[in-house]
Amino acid sequence: MNPIPFSSLAEREIFLNPGELGVGFRREVFGTLLGSCVAITLWHPARKLGCICHFILPVDAVDAKERRASGRYGETAFALMQAELLRNGVRLSECVAKIFGGGRMFGAGFLVNDIGERNIAVARKMVQHAGLAITAEHVGSNGYRRLYFDVATGDVWLKFDWIDSDQKDVVL
Numbered sequence: 001m002n003p004i005p006f007s008s009l010a011e012r013e014i015f016l017n018p019g020e021l022g023v024g025f026r027r028e029v030f031g032t033l034l035g036s037c038v039a040i041t042l043w044h045p046a047r048k049l050g051c052i053c054h055f056i057l058p059v060d061a062v063d064a065k066e067r068r069a070s071g072r073y074g075e076t077a078f079a080l081m082q083a084e085l086l087r088n089g090v091r092l093s094e095c096v097a098k099i100f101g102g103g104r105m106f107g108a109g110f111l112v113n114d115i116g117e118r119n120i121a122v123a124r125k126m127v128q129h130a131g132l133a134i135t136a137e138h139v140g141s142n143g144y145r146r147l148y149f150d151v152a153t154g155d156v157w158l159k160f161d162w163i164d165s166d167q168k169d170v171v172l
Contacts, residue, residue: 009148009157016054018070022103022149023051030149036059036116038074038123039147040137042095042132044080050151051084051095057115058122074122082130097127098156099137103144115139125156138154138170 013031016039022030032039034054041121043050044158055077071077082092102120120139127134138145138158147158158170 007169009076009150013148016052017076018054019070021053021071021077021080023049023053023085023088025049026152028151030151032147034145034147035103035105036094036100036101036119038116039117040078040081040123040127041098041100041149041154041156042085043094043098043151044085044090044095045154046094047090048104048152049085049088049090050102050149050154052149053081054128055119055123060116065111073121074126074167077132078126079124092130092132095132095144096154097130097132097137099123099127099134100156100158101148102139104142105144 009029010031012029014022014028016030016032018037024030030052032054037054037056039052039054041050041052053071055074056072058074068071071080085092085095104114104116117140122136136161143161146159150157155171
């Protein structure tokens, strides 16, 4: 783990909006802000290549025949990540996987059809179905996450804010 200040990563940040995907080598730092959305990072340690998605919903509700390749949905975002890895000559099986997000943004009173929990479940299922171990995760609970994915090291720097209080930064 590299002791880089959180703020120095922000200076190099390539910001991902919901539904976007990032792929980069060594120097890139991808950042995003997650509420109920989930980010999956895949990192190849030898090649120093990383891929990150920021998906909003677990699956596309549109009929499979009409399904568009959109990073907004977990299923298609993960498929797009795999395609990008292959395009760059990296096998998915050689990557390190991490999962973040899926927070409850409206407190415990809004647990019916909890989209954050559904997003977490689909992310875990896809990664495990691909034969990868989840090496780190920071998911669920009440609040949002600000994260930076440093492709040079594979580290994910995370700040988690509960709805009512600030928490310490962590590196996973």
